[in-house]
Amino acid sequence: MNKILIIGAGLCGSLLALRMAQRGYEITLVEKRPDLRKVTQDAGRSINLALSDRGLRGLRLAGVEEEAKKLCIPMHGRMIHDKAGNTFLSPYSGRKDEYINSISRPGLNMLLLDEAEKMPNVNIIFNHACEEVDLENASAIFKDFNSKKEIKIEADVIFGTDGAGSAVRKSMFESHKFLFSFLQQWLSHGYKELEIPAAENNGYRTYKNALHIWPRGEDMLIALPNLDGSFTVTLFLPYENSDYCFANLTTPEMVHEYFNKEFPDVVEMIPNLAEEFFGNPTGPLGTVKCSPWNSFGKVLLMGDAAHAIVPFYGQGMNASFEDVVVFDEILEKYTSEENINWNNLFKEYEALRKKDTDAIADLAVDNFHEMKEHTAMEIFQRKRKLETAFEAEFPDEYYSKYSLVTFKESITYSEALKRGRAQDKAILNLLDDGKIKDEMSLKEKLELVKKETEAILHDDEVAGNLK
């Protein structure tokens, strides 16, 4: 059986190691950081994440879905907070059983490491940073943080699951032996994590089962619940060129002035606001795309290493887990061969998968604008209300773009993007033109939206000849 080296034991690498071990491969899983089960966590680094259907499917594949669900807090919609402190809940779907989950990143990562470690054919090595990958010969050099010595690990195949700043990808970027397409695209905004601590007896200081949003045009605050009663809050703010931005929020007075003005209901919930603001790092928000994902049939990028996305669709982890599902399906086809042709397998995987990770990257940037601007816009709220009604009344006939992406894992991200954008365009134009009238039945409105959506898709396809 092949020897597999997986570089990066984050969420994607741990799940991949577990799944590949279940298939019988000899796995060496190497992680730069210390074993997160044995150290205290850094504050202020994306503590919780949104887990939804595509991600759950990956966990199910490896038999860990039920364990993971114990770590989940269901979030049924967006709880919108206006400046006066008023709130209203915008459900994620009109269907009752469709919601997303807040889950602890380290908690889930520990679960996956525990499960991987139970396998006799998995060897996990921590505190070893990848310095260089020999792309043609499937070996890599690591530096041991403790001994400061370098070691070389050889394998039949290497997987690079070492995240957005991937060292494996860097080796591909710097190779002059093939053409490597690469994108890194930063938003003008950065993020800062803060904490709303638990109330007494692990109570929640605001509604537990929602993703809270304070949309303010250019800026946005969000909060996701944790099991211990706290919320992890994330501020998205421009770096510069704005009345309030990271460049000018440099004193506790400025931070309080800003929060009092924009998020007065939050100020009372964060006792150590300025201390947290200046104690936690400011992180950038970037998209990474690249191609090819594999080199010489020896090394394959997966997860954030292949496609890092901004967090605004809550799909980063879900996309990475779906990578494992898609890869596993193709691997299944190839396992009937005596000697797997990894080069063909890797190419087939990218040909099938890349259009979808490109799509979710673009959707996530779209949603950045939607969340900070449109959740507060009247036409958007009318659209959302209509879509929620469609989904409640005709659950099998209508899926909003958000539902297609988040809850309908039977269609790909790229199909979700295409259909979802056409639907959005149809509804917004029908509303703008006054063609959706109050006297129409909901069914008539749905038929009109469907017809208009098909017309848009048809027109795009005809013109697509020129794209």
Add this chain to the structure above:
Amino acid sequence: MNKILIIGAGLCGSLLALRMAQRGYEITLVEKRPDLRKVTQDAGRSINLALSDRGLRGLRLAGVEEEAKKLCIPMHGRMIHDKAGNTFLSPYSGRKDEYINSISRPGLNMLLLDEAEKMPNVNIIFNHACEEVDLENASAIFKDFNSKKEIKIEADVIFGTDGAGSAVRKSMFESHKFLFSFLQQWLSHGYKELEIPAAENNGYRTYKNALHIWPRGEDMLIALPNLDGSFTVTLFLPYENSDYCFANLTTPEMVHEYFNKEFPDVVEMIPNLAEEFFGNPTGPLGTVKCSPWNSFGKVLLMGDAAHAIVPFYGQGMNASFEDVVVFDEILEKYTSEENINWNNLFKEYEALRKKDTDAIADLAVDNFHEMKEHTAMEIFQRKRKLETAFEAEFPDEYYSKYSLVTFKESITYSEALKRGRAQDKAILNLLDDGKIKDEMSLKEKLELVKKETEAILHDDEVAGNLK
């Protein structure tokens, strides 16, 4: 007056040096390669280029348009060659005075260097390769190819005009002091230059005043005329995974088989086909985008260094020359200040210009598909015919996407993209739906296209809320 260092004495750098010298700055212009006026040229490296209105405007600004025009051969349209050797001319515009020009790249570069060198305040240094730029202090280290020694040049402001593989841009990419967005995107095709030599007495072996195209679906051959009677031919071919591709055209027999099958009328015009094919390099086709273009108000990227594009719109050089025009307009505004705030100037330039260079990059990739596939498609030919009629009959009322990009320099590339794509979509859908009927007058057809175009732009704008 400020000391200006311009790194890269290609087309953009030479024109910029000339123009900035005319404004009175002290210019040092440094080039990695030898003085091309004193050495023989490499074969097979984009010998001629398309010069059109946006480029001519840049040359006019520096007073060298008339001299440059002496090097030009007008091309009035695309001469399409089918497999049987039949040809037909598809004009670039319905307006008589609108055409593009074939011009020698080294010829034009020499002209610009000659003009720059005439200025007392320009110092040109050849054979010095930029190794590193100190972005914060506006100095750069160069290696002298002759002495092998390093020298350091200090300035008040540096311009990086060192092309698609820019060393100045690399310094920005590798800096950890700011977030640098970067894209390099390679097509699956490469290119190879070949030559149709002149006939007797510098005659032309095929029609002189056209850009010749042999569209073959996935592959394409093009040819542009030179003053000496020769044509520079460029083959665009997939690198791999095709019946004929660079990976399998490895013997003279294969090359002849391929050309005989696909381009029989060309074979007789290239006596040394296989020799040229194997003697000339295969080049990649890439797009580069990045941001910010400036660092610390000290260094600015311009031309291909800031935005390299694929050659399929014939706009690479034109976009670079237009950079100089746009920059010069903003500089004019700032010259009333006692001390120019270069940081503000550079930011204003990028804010104004980047959307346009992004647009032409995308248009150029579109045109890659259009040229190799659609020039041979029936619906595309009907569209082209209709647009040519519109332009001939109503020259002030209709500009095709190609005309907007190529001949209408009063509108920006991004406007040309938006309007041009909407027009294309309108016409293709009206043709597809049978709504453009033979019995309609040309004026009626035009009004229908205009109305449909406005409807498309309106619908996109309403939905654009979500983009």
